[in-house]
Amino acid sequence: MDASVPIDLDTWPRRQHFEHYRRLVPCTYSMTVELDVTAFTAALRRSQRKSYIAQVWALSTVVNRHDEFKMCLTAAGEPAVWPVVHPAFTVFNPERETFACVWAPHDSDFGAFHDVAAPLLAEHSRATDFFPQGELPTNAFDVSSLPWASFTGFNLNIGDGWDHLAPIFTLGRYTERDGRILLPLAVQVHHAAADGFHSTRLVNELQALVADPTWLEGSPKA
Template sequence: MNVAHPIDLATWPRREHFEHYRKRVPCTYAITVDVDVTDMVAALRDSGRKTYIAQVWALASIVNRHAEFRMTITDDGEPAVWDVLHPAFTVFNPERETFACVWSAFDSDFARFHDAAAPLLEMHRSATSFFPQGDMPPNTFDVSSLPWTQFTGFSLQIDGGWDHLLPIFTLGRYFERDGRTFLPLAIQMHHAAADGFHTARLIDEFTALVGDPTWLTSTTT
C-alpha cells in the first residue's frame, strides 16, 4: 500500500527550515551536473536493455533511499513522507512531435522494473493523449528526457507550485570528454524539502550507482 506518513514535527531536525522555505521565503532551486556514465553505457551495449529505463530506475533507486525526496503535503497542510515513489517518465511521439507521460511501479530489482516499463515505451509511443494511462498515483515523481541536446543548465518555473515537494529530473544527451561519456542531469527541488547537502548526496549516490552497473546484468527472480 502506498501511504504518506506524517512527520513528527516535535522531533524533526528540519522543522524550522521547512517552515521558513515553505511559508516565509518559498523557493525552489535547480542544479545541473555532468554525470560520468561511461561504465553504464558500456554495460548497456551488451545487456539488451533500454538506456532510458536504466536511467529512470537508477534515479528512482536513489530517490527511494531518502525521505527528503519522498515528501508531500497532507490535506491538513502538514509534511508527510510516502512509503515509496514511482517514476513517471515521458514518451516521445515523433509523428506528432508531442510527448505522453507514463508511470511504472518502482521495483528494487532492475530486471523486473525493466520488464514492466519497457512495454510502456512501445505501447504509448504513438499516444495522442498526455496521460494515456489515466490519472497517475499521487506518489509519482517526474523524469523527462531531452536526448536531442546537451545542456549545461536547465530550470523550470512552476506557477503556484509551492506545495510540490517532490524532485523533478531532466536528462540530456550523452557527450564525450577526455574519452569518457557524460550525461547532463538537471534537478529541480523545493528548498522546504531538501537542502543542498541532500541534493549533493543524491548526485553522489547516483554517480556511484551508474559507475558500478552490476545491477544491469541481474535477472528477474
C-alpha cells in the first residue's frame, strides 16, 4: 500500500475550512440524489457485466479523481491524501439476513476490475464473517447497496467518527419515472474534507460517466 502524502498547509486553500470543521464545528453532511441511469442500464442489458460492480467501479473512478475524497489523517492528526483509494462494498447473505464487506483494488480499466470483483461477490455471498478477507486496507472507502428500496433520503449518524474523512456511499433500487431509469445515491461526507461544491462536482461527474457508458464494453473514461 502506498503511503499517504501530507498536505502542505501553507499553500492549501482549504486550511481554514479544515480546521473549522475538524476542530471547532466538527460535522458531516449527507446529500441524496437520483442519477439518470437510462443509458447505463440499457448498456448493461447488452452486456454480461454485473450492475452492482459497474456502479462500484464508477464511484471508485470518480472518487480517485479528487484529493478531497482520498483524504486521511497522519499520526499527528494532520490532513494527508492517499495516492489511490479502493472500494469496500457489501455483499448480502439472504439465508442469514446479514451482509459481509469485501474490497477490490481500484483499477482504471473496468474490465480488469470486474474480473476481480465478480469472483469476490460469488465467493463471499454466503459469508458468515463481517470481513471475510480480513482487515480492510486503510485506504478504503465504503459503498453499500439497498436494492430493496428506492429512497429519497438517507443519513448515517456516526458516533465519534470525526477522524473518518473518507466518503461513504449508499445505492438504492432502480425506479422508472417518465420513461427514465433513476438510481438513488446517498453521499456522506466529512465537512472537513469536502464542501458542497466538491460533493456536487463528484455527483455531476458520476452522472456524466453513467450517461455515456461506453466503458462497459470498451476503454473506460478515467
